[in-house]
Amino acid sequence: MKFGDYIMPAEKEGKEKHVPFIEAPEIVKKGEFFQITITVGKEVPHPNTVEHHIKWIQVFAVIEGRPYNPVHVATFDMGPTYSNPEVSFKMKLEANATLFVLEYCNVHGLWENYKSIKVE
């Protein structure tokens, strides 16, 4: 058994959407900051109450050629009702990478998505 066994597959989605939507360029320039936006519940807003909310979003990068992966890129810890699970920030890469985004719903657990980014 592995911890990853507890990350929900996208097929488990019900009417409340959890899989984080990632907006980032397909190709970026080496060492230059680019914008990334992550939204949970982009089309159908997820509940945002004390009883049921998105608690955090984490971003990791699996970088091509790096001996140890993943690298932690960012963590956003959100309080219910006052914040919306949409985060935007800048990051940079020195080599091709796949970004993995994890999010935690206090009722429905862990969900993930990923996006590969080419560096030139």
Ligand SMILES: [Fe+2]
């Ligand atoms: Fe949920």
